[in-house]
Each structure stands twice: as C-alpha cells, then as structure tokens.
Amino acid sequence: MSAGSPSTAAGFEQELTRPWRERAWRQTRGAAPIFAILLSLLVWIAIRNPNFTDPPVFLAFLKRAAPLMILAAGQLFVIISGEFDLSVGALITAVVVAAAGLTEGDPGRTWWVIALLFGLGAVVGLLNGLITTRLRVPSFITTLGMLLVLQGAVLFWSGGAPRGSLPENFRIFGRFGFESVPVIEQLPYSVIILAFVGIVAILLLHRTTFGKQLFAAGGNRRAATLSGVDVPLVRTIGFVLSATSAVIAGILVGGFAGISQDAGAGYEFQAISAVVLGGAALGGGSGAMVAAMAGALSLEALFTLLNLLGLPKPSRDAVQGLIIIGAVAFAAYRLRRT
Amino acid sequence: MNATTAAPNRAGRNWRGLDSDTALIYGVLSLVALVSWGLILANGGQINVANTLVRSVALGMVAVGQTLVILGGSLDLSVAYQVSVTAVMASYVMQGNPDRMILGVVVVTTIGLAIGLANGLIITVLGVNPFIATLGMALVLRGVLNSSFDNFAGAVPEQFQVLGYGAIGPVPLAVLLFAAVVAIAWILLRATRFGHHLYAIGGSEETARLSGVRSGRVVIGAHMLCSLTCVMTGLFIVSRLRAGAPWVGPDGNYDLESIAAVVLGGTALIGGRGGVLGTVAGVLILALLDNLFNQLEVNTFLKDVLRGVIIITAVAVYALRTRRGRA
Numbered sequence: 001m002s003a004g005s006p007s008t009a010a011g012f013e014q015e016l017t018r019p020w021r022e023r024a025w026r027q028t029r030g031a032a033p034i035f036a037i038l039l040s041l042l043v044w045i046a047i048r049n050p051n052f053t054d055p056p057v058f059l060a061f062l063k064r065a066a067p068l069m070i071l072a073a074g075q076l077f078v079i080i081s082g083e084f085d086l087s088v089g090a091l092i093t094a095v096v097v098a099a100a101g102l103t104e105g106d107p108g109r110t111w112w113v114i115a116l117l118f119g120l121g122a123v124v125g126l127l128n129g130l131i132t133t134r135l136r137v138p139s140f141i142t143t144l145g146m147l148l149v150l151q152g153a154v155l156f157w158s159g160g161a162p163r164g165s166l167p168e169n170f171r172i173f174g175r176f177g178f179e180s181v182p183v184i185e186q187l188p189y190s191v192i193i194l195a196f197v198g199i200v201a202i203l204l205l206h207r208t209t210f211g212k213q214l215f216a217a218g219g220n221r222r223a224a225t226l227s228g229v230d231v232p233l234v235r236t237i238g239f240v241l242s243a244t245s246a247v248i249a250g251i252l253v254g255g256f257a258g259i260s261q262d263a264g265a266g267y268e269f270q271a272i273s274a275v276v277l278g279g280a281a282l283g284g285g286s287g288a289m290v291a292a293m294a295g296a297l298s299l300e301a302l303f304t305l306l307n308l309l310g311l312p313k314p315s316r317d318a319v320q321g322l323i324i325i326g327a328v329a330f331a332a333y334r335l336r337r338t
Numbered sequence: 339m340n341a342t343t344a345a346p347n348r349a350g351r352n353w354r355g356l357d358s359d360t361a362l363i364y365g366v367l368s369l370v371a372l373v374s375w376g377l378i379l380a381n382g383g384q385i386n387v388a389n390t391l392v393r394s395v396a397l398g399m400v401a402v403g404q405t406l407v408i409l410g411g412s413l414d415l416s417v418a419y420q421v422s423v424t425a426v427m428a429s430y431v432m433q434g435n436p437d438r439m440i441l442g443v444v445v446v447t448t449i450g451l452a453i454g455l456a457n458g459l460i461i462t463v464l465g466v467n468p469f470i471a472t473l474g475m476a477l478v479l480r481g482v483l484n485s486s487f488d489n490f491a492g493a494v495p496e497q498f499q500v501l502g503y504g505a506i507g508p509v510p511l512a513v514l515l516f517a518a519v520v521a522i523a524w525i526l527l528r529a530t531r532f533g534h535h536l537y538a539i540g541g542s543e544e545t546a547r548l549s550g551v552r553s554g555r556v557v558i559g560a561h562m563l564c565s566l567t568c569v570m571t572g573l574f575i576v577s578r579l580r581a582g583a584p585w586v587g588p589d590g591n592y593d594l595e596s597i598a599a600v601v602l603g604g605t606a607l608i609g610g611r612g613g614v615l616g617t618v619a620g621v622l623i624l625a626l627l628d629n630l631f632n633q634l635e636v637n638t639f640l641k642d643v644l645r646g647v648i649i650i651t652a653v654a655v656y657a658l659r660t661r662r663g664r665a
Contacts, residue, residue, distance in 0.1 A: 318485070
C-alpha cells in the first residue's frame with residue numbers, strides 16, 4: 001500500500017539506506033484509514049456504553065483482543081514475505097487441546113508443557129516454511145494441508161472429545177493479572193504479553209535487517225535475491241514467527257475460553273482480514289506492524305460494537321463481511337488515486 | 339512465475355490432444371483407483387463405481403467453476419455458502435409444488451448470477467483482492483442465510499428429485515449432467531476467445547490487458563460461471579435431501595475442498611496453467627480416497643491427516659516436475 005515496496009534492485013538498495021524512522025513512517029502512512037476506523041469504532045462503543053472508557057473495562061476489552069492482535073502480528077510477517085498462513089487457527093486448537101491432555105490439570109507440568117508447545121509451534125512453522133520454499137508448494141496449499149493434518153491429528157488423539165483440564169497456573173496468562181494496581185485495578189497478564197509481543201514484532205519488522213529482507217522478498221523476489229537476500233530462509237523464519245504467535249495466542253485462548261475442539265476455528269481468516277484491514281497487500285511487499293495490530297483491534301471492536309447494538313450473531317457476520325470488503329476497496333481506491 | 343505462457347498447452351500434446359501434465363494426473367488417478375479397489379476387494383468390500391461417481395458430482399461441479407476462476411488468477415471462497423443459498427431458496431420457493439419448479443430454478447439461477455456478478459465487480463472494479471472479496475462475500479451470505487433460515491426450509495416436489503436419483507439406463511442422471519458441465523467448460527477453455535483470454539489473464543493480467551483483452555469482463559464472466567456451477571450443485575443436493583438448510587454448503591466443505599481438487603488436478607494456484615480435465619481427476623482421486631477410507635473404516639480424524647499429507651505431496655511433485663521441465 002505504501003511506497004515501501006522496492007520493485008527494482010536499485011530501489012531496494014535505496015530503501016535499505018533510508019533511516020528506519022522514515023521507512024517505518026512510509027510503511028505505516030498508507031494504513032492511515034485503519035486508525036480512523038479504529039478510533040470511530042471505539043468512540044461509537046463509548047457512546048453506547050459509557051463504562052467503556054473506565055480503565056478496567058477497557059483493559060478487559062484489550063484482554064479479549066490480545067490473541068487476535070498477537071496472531072495478526074505473526075501473520076503479517078508471512079503476508080509481507082508474499083505468503084499465507086491458513087494453519088494458525090488449527091494450531092491454536094492443537095495448543096489448547098494438547099495443553100489440556102498433557103497437563104491433565106497438574107500444575108507441576110505447566111512449564112514443560114508450555115516449552116513443548118513452543119517446540120510444536122516451531123516444528124509446524126518450519127514445516128510450513130520448508131515445504132513452501134524448498135518443495136515450492138504454494139503456501140495456500142501447504143498451510144491448508146497443515147490445517148487438515150493438525151485438525152485431524154488433534155481430534156484423532158483426543159478421540160473427538162478433548163480430555164483433561166488446564167491447571168490454574170496455565171490459565172493464569174489468559175485469565176488473571178496483577179491485582180490492586182492503582183487506577184486500573186487489574187493489569188491483565190495477557191495485556192503485558194501483548195505489549196511485549198507488539199514491541200518485539202515492531203522492532204523485528206521495522207528495525208532489523210531481517211525485516212528489510214522480508215519486505216524485499218515479498219516486494220520483488222528477484223531483486224531481493226540479486227541483492228543477496230536468502231529468500232527461502234527469510235520466508236521460513238516468517239512462518240516460524242507466525243506459528244509461534246499462534247502458540248502464544250493458543251495459551252491465552254485456553255486461559256480465558258477453556259478447552260474445546262473448535263477453540264481456534266476461524267482465527268486464520270480473522271488474522272488475515274486484520275492484516276489486510278491494516279493496509280498490508282496480499283501478495284507481499286508492504287504492510288506495517290502497528291497498523292496490522294490496529295486492524296485486529298478494529299475487528300475485535302467491531303464484534304463488541306455489533307454485540308452492543310443488539311445485532312444477532314448472523315447479522316454480525318454479514319456486517320463484518322461488508323466492512324472488510326468496504327475497507328479494502330477504499331484502500332485500493334486511495335492507492336489508485338495517488 | 340512469469341514463465342507461464344498464455345497458451346493452454348505448455349507441454350506438447352502427445353496423445354490425442356492430452357498434454358503431458360493431464361496424462362500424468364490421469365496416470366495417478368488410475369493408480370489410485372487400482373490400489374484402492376484392490377485394497378477394498380482384499381478386505382472383502384464392494385466396489386460401487388456409480389456410487390463413487392454420484393458422490394463426486396456435488397464437489398465436481400463446484401470444482402469445475404473454481405477451475406475457471408483460478409485459471410483467471412482469481413479465487414472463490416464463497417462457493418460453500420452459494421451452494422447453501424441455492425439449496426435453501428430452491429426448496430423455499432418450490433414448497434413441494436411441481437408447478438413452481440421452473441420458478442424455483444429461475445430464482446436460484448438469478449440469485450447465483452447476481453452473486454457471481456457481485457464477486458466479479460468487487461474484484462475488478464473496486465480492486466479488492468479476490469481472497470478478501472470472496473471471503474467477505476461468504477460472511478455476508480452466511481449472515482443473511484442464518485438470519486433468515488434456521489432449519490430446513492420448504493421442500494422440493496417429488497418430480498424434482500429425479501435430478502438426484504434418476505438414471506438413464508445404468509448411468510445416473512447427475513453423472514450425465516456433470517459430464518455435460520465438464521464438456522462445456524472444456525470447450526469454453528479450448529475453443530473460445532473467452533477461454534484463451536482467461537488463460538492469458540491468469541498468466542499475466544497486465545500483459546493481457548495491454549494486448550487488448552478486456553480483463554475485467556473476462557474475470558467477471560468466470561465468476562458468474564463459477565456461481566452457476568454452485569447453483570447446479572445446490573440444486574443437485576436439494577434434490578437428494580428434499581429440502582435445503584443453511585449448513586449444507588459449509589458442511590460439505592466445498593470452498594477449501596474444491597480448491598484442493600483443482601490444485602490436485604494440476605492447475606496452478608497463481609492462474610494461467612491447467613484445465614478442467616485435471617480437476618475432474620482431482621475430484622475423482624479425492625472421492626476414491628474417501629471411499630477407500632470409509633471401506634477400511636479408517637478413523638474419520640485420521641482421514642483428514644491423510645488427505646492433508648496427500649494434497650501437499652501431490653502438489654510438491656507437480657512443482658518439482660514443472661521446475662525440471664523449465665531447467
């Protein structure tokens with residue numbers, strides 16, 4: 001969307017030498033509409049429900065939005081590199097079900113299970129990346145196949161009905177926070193995790209060589225290769241980051257929503273929608289981290305608002321669909337005018 | 339990816355007009371058929387070809403439509419809900435009355451064409467990425483369907499069920515209809531300007547446009563044809579179920595399955611290369627595997643795992659072949 005996509009080798013070299021602040025601004029500027037959308041949604045919610053501006057209520061909203069925002073951050077790395085990751089929803093389900101099955105409610109197992117889940121995420125991301133880049137399977141198919149494999153494996157292992165339960169010290173991340181904090185009462189752990197992930201993701205995408213290479217790989221693969229970027233490696237790291245974000249989101253979802261075999265259903269499309277709402281182009285080469293996370297927060301705000309307006313679930317779907325199309329159409333229109 | 343050529347035949351024709359890619363896929367299909375039937379017979383099961391074919395019809399029609407849009411470099415993720423819309427509206431309009439059959443078919447065809455037109459316009463005129471446009475359309479259709487109907491609505495008259503259960507001689511009517519759809523799509527792609535333009539656009543939209551192809555119209559046309567195949571699948575399903583419900587489409591998983599069948603059939607997801615004959619083989623391979631898994635009583639969930647692995651493997655093999663071919 002922004003002019004940040006170098007389409008020639010020379011343009012790419014020029015892009016690399018630009019100061020990062022300017023680059024980040026150029027990459028974010030194109031996504032300006034999403035901040036306007038987010039602000040108007042939040043104002044509308046606050047009008048319907050004046051309590052919304054109370055710090056505890058707003059933090060509770062952020063807590064609900066945290067998994068999708070983290071997921072969108074991960075998805076953005078993959079989208080910028082020119083690929084898709086459709087397996088994240090199934091991975092979230094796998095994380096929730098595996099966590100319950102492996103800990104069986106025993107708090108002593110929490111830490112090694114979490115370590116194991118991150119290991120699972122790394123393996124899934126690595127497989128997605130290697131199959132896509134080395135075997136040249138389109139990532140749409142790779143991650144769709146991975147979705148089927150994870151979904152089937154989880155259900156096969158749990159026999160269709162998830163067993164076990166999550167120990168309290170596992171659920172704490174999605175559910176609780178630091179208590180008795182002045183003004184805001186409770187500072188949810190998930191919001192702290194969200195802030196941490198957000199900062200790391202922003203720095204990684206907009207301040208490191210890896211970030212620049214990711215934009216280059218998605219913008220013009222050939223130019224990137226000629227400039228010495230190891231495109232397959234960069235893309236594979238993108239997939240690992242996306243899978244890792246799904247593991248984190250899964251741990252949070254397990255904490256506040258509980259165990260279910262469709263815990264992660266639909267998250268993959270929501271994450272992609274969020275990233276696109278945040279101005280990233282499918283096909284790669286452009287996008288901004290703050291905007292993608294704002295896109296996710298906007299989706300979550302939209303769900304909250306439609307709920308407040310008393311719309312039944314089906315109408316919410318329809319409105320959500322129209323708004324996603326409308327926002328992307330508007331972004332495309334702006335792009336054509338400039 | 340700009341090495342794709344606009345012509346339908348990248349590899350040379352080697353045998354009665356079948357290019358080597360299609361020949362390979364039919365080789366794989368024969369192998370899958372032999373192995374799966376052998377396994378079924380060895381386990382004391384029954385082979386029912388007609389049954390397998392009928393079960394392929396629903397997915398097959400949608401997959402043919404999906405092939406057209408994918409060849410043109412687009413995609414349709416709203417097919418499952420389009421099938422539901424047709425099934426529900428057909429039984430709702432017909433209300434079991436034979437006199438309202440034609441009205442029902444006209445209504446669902448009009449709705450289908452309108453949805454296809456909307457998809458095409460959103461993609462070409464508004465410039466929305468097809469993935470997002472049709473995903474949004476799926477959400478809209480789901481919302482409208484679920485807020486208007488919460489169960490089976492109306493019924494189709496008995497005469498209408500001929501479509502789903504009738505046969506001419508030993509050949510089920512639905513299979514004949516499917517064969518006709520495939521033939522029409524094949525001719526459309528091979529022998530008409532529309533078909534050649536579609537390949538050109540899928541190969542490179544910009545090159546096609548600069549060469550004077552009105553790419554917008556062609557893509558819109560492909561989306562409308564895809565929607566027509568969804569209407570046919572919806573009518574076929576409702577004729578078998580007697581009534582349509584909002585969940586018949588998504589339960590059949592037609593969106594992702596049809597894309598999987600297209601890709602399994604050797605059509606490139608980026609467009610410009612492939613064809614409907616490959617897609618038919620893809621659909622049949624999926625149906626044969628399904629049949630095999632059922633007969634061997636493979637765990638339902640394990641089936642998903644196997645299917646995922648098979649799809650990835652197949653596409654990896656095609657990718658490998660394509661690279662060798664270019665080297």
